[in-house]
Amino acid sequence: MSKKQDILDAALKLFTENGARATSTKSIASEAETSEALIFKHFGSKDNLLEEIIKKGYQAAAKTTSPYLIGQTPKEYIAKMIELPIILTKSNPDFWRMQYKIIALNLISSRYHDIFMRPCFEKLTISFEKLGYKQPALEAELLLIHIDGVWKYLAAHALDSERENALISTMKEKYNL
Amino acid sequence: MSKKQDILDAALKLFTENGARATSTKSIASEAETSEALIFKHFGSKDNLLEEIIKKGYQAAAKTTSPYLIGQTPKEYIAKMIELPIILTKSNPDFWRMQYKIIALNLISSRYHDIFMRPCFEKLTISFEKLGYKQPALEAELLLIHIDGVWKYLAAHALDSERENALISTMKEKYNL
DNA sequence: GTCTATAATTTGATAGAC
DNA sequence: GTCTATCAAATTATAGAC
CATH class of the missing domain: 1.10.357.10 (Tetracycline Repressor, domain 2)
Incomplete structure (x- = not known):
């Protein structure tokens, strides 16, 4: 479950910097070095x-x-x-x-x-x-x-x-x- | 300058409800009962x-x-x-x-x-x-x-x-x- | 679990007419 | 000052292959 944790870490970092609303799932995927789709497979929604x-x-x-x-x-x-x-x-x-x-x-x-x-x-x-x-x-x-x-x-x-x-x-x- | 003030009032209201980032210029125009373009004519940007x-x-x-x-x-x-x-x-x-x-x-x-x-x-x-x-x-x-x-x-x-x-x-x- | 490709919608902002 | 029409980019989310 390394990628899942990568997404959580990336999201925490970016939500902190810009707020949840202003953080795109694309930027989270990029920061976590995964695909955007994986975010939705793991968590359903932002x-x-x-x-x-x-x-x-x-x-x-x-x-x-x-x-x-x-x-x-x-x-x-x-x-x-x-x-x-x-x-x-x-x-x-x-x-x-x-x-x-x-x-x-x-x-x-x-x-x-x-x-x-x-x-x-x-x-x-x-x-x-x-x-x-x-x-x-x-x-x-x-x-x-x-x-x-x-x-x-x-x-x-x-x-x-x-x-x-x-x-x-x-x-x-x-x-x- | 009634429309300009309407935009200011509408923006204050919507920024308060949802934050600046999550408030669209479209919703401000709608709340102020003006066109979106007028926001940019008066203020340049959000x-x-x-x-x-x-x-x-x-x-x-x-x-x-x-x-x-x-x-x-x-x-x-x-x-x-x-x-x-x-x-x-x-x-x-x-x-x-x-x-x-x-x-x-x-x-x-x-x-x-x-x-x-x-x-x-x-x-x-x-x-x-x-x-x-x-x-x-x-x-x-x-x-x-x-x-x-x-x-x-x-x-x-x-x-x-x-x-x-x-x-x-x-x-x-x-x-x- | 993970990816590529893409759909459907919304976004901030501009052009040009009146 | 004000509007309609429009654009290019970005957004969340899904489909389907591996």
């Missing part, structure tokens, strides 16, 4: 190819993050959530760069992301509640907006680790963590 | 049409925000920057919704935004410095990431004013404002 990339990305993300996020105290959970952007982008930088590029416009992309992040709001709300915050749901919403901004920033800019960690530490201080 | 929309958007944004952001004390400046997402998205919601949708993939879009936001980093750094923050440049970078996340969130979700203001207030508390 959208299915994208969905397969995204599905794999979030499966990997779930595997990476689930050990981090279970069984924590409220403070630990919030701290881990603040670290989430680093955990994700470090473990799969190319995928998250693609997601950053296409998520605002692509329904497949945004739907998978919503499902992935959905449990976090409730857990954050409960965590803030336990810590005595006056408006726990609002705090959770605000922190999720921030986390969303940070993973996109890290995916887009590829900072060195030192600066990444400094940003995350500074953020934790705002929540006394 | 990219020029988009650039004109963006240029007008940032000119309006500069006009709206400049009275807010001059001659402030450090604390006031930081507070106003935290309010910036509301100021922008309230004054021109359709434009900022389009920007949210296309900025990650579109060079014209991101270039204008960078120029618009560029002065803020230095001013924020100086403000944090004056307030005695230990790592003013890092604080400025972090706050700008946050502001970026917030305007995109407000542009995308169209919250009611009450909830918008609650988010902004909660954010200000983190900086003792």
Whole structure:
């Protein structure tokens, strides 16, 4: 299945550079050094190819993050959530760069992301509640907006680790963590 | 110049729905109830049409925000920057919704935004410095990431004013404002 | 699994009339 | 300023051979 993987790699690269809509199946075939027809034999359509990339990305993300996020105290959970952007982008930088590029416009992309992040709001709300915050749901919403901004920033800019960690530490201080 | 404005309005609407790349000049002409040729007579190319929309958007944004952001004390400046997402998205919601949708993939879009936001980093750094923050440049970078996340969130979700203001207030508390 | 060839449609843009 | 008619190229996808 080397050619199939070549197509997935080529598509990830080109979707990242130009977006899914502006990437032609011809250019994917060319980058993967295969025929255009093979793309459709393997994936059916361009959208299915994208969905397969995204599905794999979030499966990997779930595997990476689930050990981090279970069984924590409220403070630990919030701290881990603040670290989430680093955990994700470090473990799969190319995928998250693609997601950053296409998520605002692509329904497949945004739907998978919503499902992935959905449990976090409730857990954050409960965590803030336990810590005595006056408006726990609002705090959770605000922190999720921030986390969303940070993973996109890290995916887009590829900072060195030192600066990444400094940003995350500074953020934790705002929540006394 | 009614037809020219019709084209601008139609393009803004369709670029927001599908992105610039996926919006055909034919669909713009149809939405504006004009001929396709007129788009090219007025704007030369699809990219020029988009650039004109963006240029007008940032000119309006500069006009709206400049009275807010001059001659402030450090604390006031930081507070106003935290309010910036509301100021922008309230004054021109359709434009900022389009920007949210296309900025990650579109060079014209991101270039204008960078120029618009560029002065803020230095001013924020100086403000944090004056307030005695230990790592003013890092604080400025972090706050700008946050502001970026917030305007995109407000542009995308169209919250009611009450909830918008609650988010902004909660954010200000983190900086003792 | 992989290829060549090709169909059917859509695209951005232009020419030329009024 | 505005239109109709048109073009050359690019697009997604399929058929059929190996």
